Amino acid sequence: MRRIFAIWAAKLSAIAGIILGKKASSGPGAIALKICPDLIKQLKKDIKYDVIVTCGTNGKTTTNNLLYAALTKSGYKVVCNKVGANMLTGVATAFAMECSWLGRLKADYACLEVDEAYTIKVFNHINPDVVVVTNLFRDQLDRYGEIETTMDIMKKAFENADYPCLVLNGDDPVSSGFGRNYKGKTFYYGIGEKVLPQTDDTKEGRFCMSCGTEQTYNYYHYSQLGDWLCPGCGVKRPSIDFEAKNVDIADGLKFSVDGKQFQLNYRGFYNIYNVLAVYSAINCIDIKIKSFNALLEDYKPQIGRMEEINLGKPFILNLAKNPAGFNQAISTVIQDSRRKDVIIAVNDKPSDGMDVSWLWDVNFEELEKSNLNTLSTSGMRRYDLALRFKYTDVKVDKITDNIKDAILACRKTDAEVCYVLVNYTMLFSTENILLDLQKEQGRDDA
Amino acid sequence: MNNYKITIVHLYPDLLNLYGDKGNIECLRKRLNWRNIDTEVILYTAENENFDFSAADIIFLGGGSDREMEIVCESLKSKKEELSDFIEAGGTFIALCGGYPMLGEYYQTSEKTIEGIGILNIKTDFLDGNRVTGNVILECDNISHPIVGFENHVGKTNIESYTPFGKVIKGGGNDGKGGYEGIIYKNLTATYLHGPLFPKNPQLCDRILLQALKTKYSDYVELPLLDDELELKANKYMVNRG
Numbered sequence: 001m002r003r004i005f006a007i008w009a010a011k012l013s014a015i016a017g018i019i020l021g022k023k024a025s026s027g028p029g030a031i032a033l034k035i036c037p038d039l040i041k042q043l044k045k046d047i048k049y050d051v052i053v054t055c056g057t058n059g060k061t062t063t064n065n066l067l068y069a070a071l072t073k074s075g076y077k078v079v080c081n082k083v084g085a086n087m088l089t090g091v092a093t094a095f096a097m098e099c100s101w102l103g104r105l106k107a108d109y110a111c112l113e114v115d116e117a118y119t120i121k122v123f124n125h126i127n128p129d130v131v132v133v134t135n136l137f138r139d140q141l142d143r144y145g146e147i148e149t150t151m152d153i154m155k156k157a158f159e160n161a162d163y164p165c166l167v168l169n170g171d172d173p174v175s176s177g178f179g180r181n182y183k184g185k186t187f188y189y190g191i192g193e194k195v196l197p198q199t200d201d202t203k204e205g206r207f208c209m210s211c212g213t214e215q216t217y218n219y220y221h222y223s224q225l226g227d228w229l230c231p232g233c234g235v236k237r238p239s240i241d242f243e244a245k246n247v248d249i250a251d252g253l254k255f256s257v258d259g260k261q262f263q264l265n266y267r268g269f270y271n272i273y274n275v276l277a278v279y280s281a282i283n284c285i286d287i288k289i290k291s292f293n294a295l296l297e298d299y300k301p302q303i304g305r306m307e308e309i310n311l312g313k314p315f316i317l318n319l320a321k322n323p324a325g326f327n328q329a330i331s332t333v334i335q336d337s338r339r340k341d342v343i344i345a346v347n348d349k350p351s352d353g354m355d356v357s358w359l360w361d362v363n364f365e366e367l368e369k370s371n372l373n374t375l376s377t378s379g380m381r382r383y384d385l386a387l388r389f390k391y392t393d394v395k396v397d398k399i400t401d402n403i404k405d406a407i408l409a410c411r412k413t414d415a416e417v418c419y420v421l422v423n424y425t426m427l428f429s430t431e432n433i434l435l436d437l438q439k440e441q442g443r444d445d446a
Numbered sequence: 447m448n449n450y451k452i453t454i455v456h457l458y459p460d461l462l463n464l465y466g467d468k469g470n471i472e473c474l475r476k477r478l479n480w481r482n483i484d485t486e487v488i489l490y491t492a493e494n495e496n497f498d499f500s501a502a503d504i505i506f507l508g509g510g511s512d513r514e515m516e517i518v519c520e521s522l523k524s525k526k527e528e529l530s531d532f533i534e535a536g537g538t539f540i541a542l543c544g545g546y547p548m549l550g551e552y553y554q555t556s557e558k559t560i561e562g563i564g565i566l567n568i569k570t571d572f573l574d575g576n577r578v579t580g581n582v583i584l585e586c587d588n589i590s591h592p593i594v595g596f597e598n599h600v601g602k603t604n605i606e607s608y609t610p611f612g613k614v615i616k617g618g619g620n621d622g623k624g625g626y627e628g629i630i631y632k633n634l635t636a637t638y639l640h641g642p643l644f645p646k647n648p649q650l651c652d653r654i655l656l657q658a659l660k661t662k663y664s665d666y667v668e669l670p671l672l673d674d675e676l677e678l679k680a681n682k683y684m685v686n687r688g
Contacts, residue, residue: 138464146464146511207461212517214460354580355596357641360466383680387645390676391472 003043004103006036010096025085029092040088040125043095046105047079050285051126053164054277055114055154056134056175058325060086062274062305063134064113069299070278074290076108086115088122109287116150119157131158132167132281134273136175137223137324138358147174151209154178167280169273170240171225177209179238187284189276191255192227192243194219196269196331210235222269222331223324242280244272249335264296267306267335270328304427306332309434311411311441315418317434319427321352326362326421333419334370341410341418342367345379345403347425356381365392373415374398376406379426404433411437450666451484452658455502457545458518460491462510465543469642471506473651477644481670483659495521499528502537503658509543509640512555519548522563530565538633538658543640546628547601556600566631568608570601573622582617582639583685584627589649594684595639603638605629611637616688633657646684648677 010028017027032039044051054064061084068080081094091112099105114122116136133154136147155178158164163184168176170188179186198220206224207214213232220226229236248254253264253272257279264271275296282289289295304319320326333342344364348354359381367375376398377385386396400406403426410418422430456471471487478485490497499505509515522529533539547553550568552561562570577600584593593612602621610620611628619627619638628637635654637643644651652669659666 148511148513207514212513355465355598355641357466357469357596360469360472360642361463383676383683384642384646386676387680388469391469391476391645 002036003039006032006039007096007099007103008101009035010093011099011101014093014097025083026087026089026093028096029085029089029094032096033089033092038125040092040095043099043105044110044126046107047110048108049287050129051110051112052130052132052281052285053112053114053119053122053128054132054134055116055119056132056169057116057137057322059134059270059274059277060113062271063132063277064111066274066295066299067111067132067278067281070282070289070292070295071109071111071287073295073298074288076287077106079105079107079110079112081112084113086113087118088125091122091126116154119154120160123157123161127161128164130165130167130281130285131161132277133169133175133178134277135169135172135223135225135324137322138361151175151177158182158184165284167277167284168238169225169277170238171221171227171273173206173215173224173228173230173235173237174209176238180210180235185284187241187280188238189242189273189280190227190237190240190244191221191225191247191272191276192240192245193247195247195249196221208232208235222328225273242276242283244276247272260292262293262296264299267332268328269331271305303431304422307431309431309438311407311434311437313411313415313417315407315410315420315434317420317422317427317431319424320421321423323358323361326364329419329421330363330366330370333421334366336417336419337371338416339371339373339414341374341376341413341415342370342372343376343378343403343406343410343418343420344385345377345420345422345426345430346381346385347379347423348381349425352424356384359384359388362388364388365394368394373413374410376400376409378403378406379422403430407433407437448482450659450663451486452478452503452655452662453486453488453501454504454506455488455490455497455499457490457505457507457522458492458510459489459508461514461518462508462545464510464514465508465641467506467508467542467641470508470540470542470644473642473644474504474506474655477648477651477655477672480672492521495525499525499532499537502532503662504538504540504654505529505532507539507541507545507548509545515544515548516560519560519563522548523561526563526565529563533565533632533634536633536661538654538661539635540654541634541636542643543638544599546636546638547599547603549636550603553601553603566608566629566634566636568603568605568629570603573600573602578618578622578638580617581684581687582619582627583615583688584612584617584619584639585615586612586650589647589653591647591649591678591681592685593639593643593647593650594681595637595643595647596641597638598640599638611635633661646677646680648672648674648681 010032165185170190208230211233218227244255547570553570554572608629610626
């Protein structure tokens with residue numbers, strides 16, 4: 001009975017939220033768990049096959065949503081926290097919303113994105129069968145302490161969950177370490193050839209997690225990802241089960257795995273990892289999927305992942321939350337040869353991470369090579385960004401607390417394209433501004 | 447360029463690379479270059495451990511993860527005499543974040559007690575309860591703008607009779623409860639404030655640069671002023687947020 005009350009309360013609160021114009025994310029789940037603390041445990045029993053959890057610093061929302069799309073398009077019923085609310089309450093919301101008003105759940109799979117720091121808490125409620133780890137980069141240190149702390153939490157969570165099958169990024173010397181001496185099954189994915197120019201990027205995980213020696217690389221992708229080897233203790237990139245080869249990033253993304261060709265229409269080298277992670281998860285538990293390529297063709301990356309919005313000229317909105325994410329975004333900007341305006345906006349709210357020291361570890365000076373027309377900074381840390389550029393001799397044209405002003409100014413320049421790079425709490429408001437401007441434009445054109 | 451030159455030694459930037467210390471080194475360098483003073487930045491790593499510290503004008507020690515701090519601390523213990531001589535002779539030394547407690551007799555983490563380099567008679571015990579994390583505002587003698595920064599530490603440092611670096615207006619400081627922050631000893635500045643401290647605190651950066659220039663050149667009296675409008679705006683913005 002409690003369960004039904006809990007589900008009703010969650011559903012009603014979500015409906016109230018929709019009326020008030022809010023997105024249902026954590027709130028309804030929080031209410032449901034107050035009424036019925038073991039709601040998720042009860043509902044887990046109604047999942048027919050597997051629970052697949054995705055965690056890791058970057059790419060987990062994209063990976064989890066793509067997995068969800070793969071499963072639903074193949075006709076399965078799936079519980080999923082699509083909106084990216086990835087703590088216990090967000091997971092509870094996903095379950096409550098998927099239930100009928102009688103409190104019944106009919107689902108084949110659950111695919112859940114879970115924040116690394118909350119894995120122990122969430123796994124206490126739901127034991128995953130498969131855990132996909134995208135990568136572990138430096139992110140939001142003030143929340144998590146350090147990468148080592150995050151790893152300890154996740155190891156403990158895997159142990160508590162009785163060693164679920166792990167799908168790991170073999171190119172990442174940090175997170176692939178979960179697979180060493182692991183008591184459960186492990187599968188690795190990776191990109192098996194040199195693709196990008198070999199730079200000396202921020203390799204935050206460049207020292208061996210086992211012995212502390214600096215790792216060497218046969219080839220290197222970005223951040224600490226690549227074909228790595230520790231000369232100290234001999235630990236190296238594991239043998240890869242699902243490996244991308246023949247990678248072509250000139251126009252969209254093309255690559256092959258086991259002789260099968262894949263093609264995506266969107267930008268960003270890192271998206272190859274997201275696709276590989278999904279492909280590996282599906283294959284490691286042998287889920288029958290309809291055409292994977294058709295799925296990739298239809299799949300629209302969610303908000304703010306190189307999202308293109310046309311305002312007379314393209315404005316490309318991209319979310320980046322940490323040095324690895326920003327460096328990847330900047331490298332994508334440089335690969336685009338068009339004359340461009342760039343707007344960068346960074347906030348420091350708790351969900352962004354309140355410490356913005358990492359801004360100095362982003363290769364912002366590279367933007368100068370990107371056929372830059374104007375550069376603007378915005379967000380709560382607009383002055384920090386402007387100083388970052390001042391001390392690397394890149395001219396900032398505009399510093400504004402109102403990103404709309406920057407967008408409107410860029411609309412008037414003769415640059416061909418405008419990139420808008422923002423961190424988490426700037427994302428939704430910036431997207432709304434861009435979409436509203438697009439609507440207004442539609443009206444003016446009509 | 448005039449004939450002045452400052453050599454900055456950045457200790458173990460390869461290991462202590464967590465918190466954007468590049469911002470501090472770039473700020474020191476640029477603020478000298480803008481005044482036509484030549485700079486050399488030496489990255490001190492395991493590969494050039496034979497470097498003679500007496501050739502340095504400024505030595506910089508930043509922070510890193512627990513594990514990497516321990517590796518650095520162990521290596522620097524063998525350089526204790528040289529580093530101590532450098533500081534006693536009025537050399538300019540900057541220790542930020544975990545670099546600060548490391549200079550003392552010992553420091554503790556949640557797991558263990560680690561013997562420090564032992565240059566300063568300070569002791570750092572594990573602060574029970576939560577990590578001290580957040581934006582900090584300090585008041586420092588002879589600096590007209592408040593010092594703004596960010597702290598993230600689990601230690602509380604007993605500074606004995608040393609002069610503190612600043613008075614805490616907002617934040618945890620040495621004992622995590624407010625009061626005072628960091629220490630000043632001769633031309634050494636040590637503080638828990640981490641990451642890019644200098645860009646938003648131009649007067650602090652200049653005070654340190656002037657110390658180094660005066661120590662090296664007896665005729666050096668005053669730094670020419672720079673346009674710090676943006677730096678001070680960034681500083682004021684953080685102060686006003688409180």
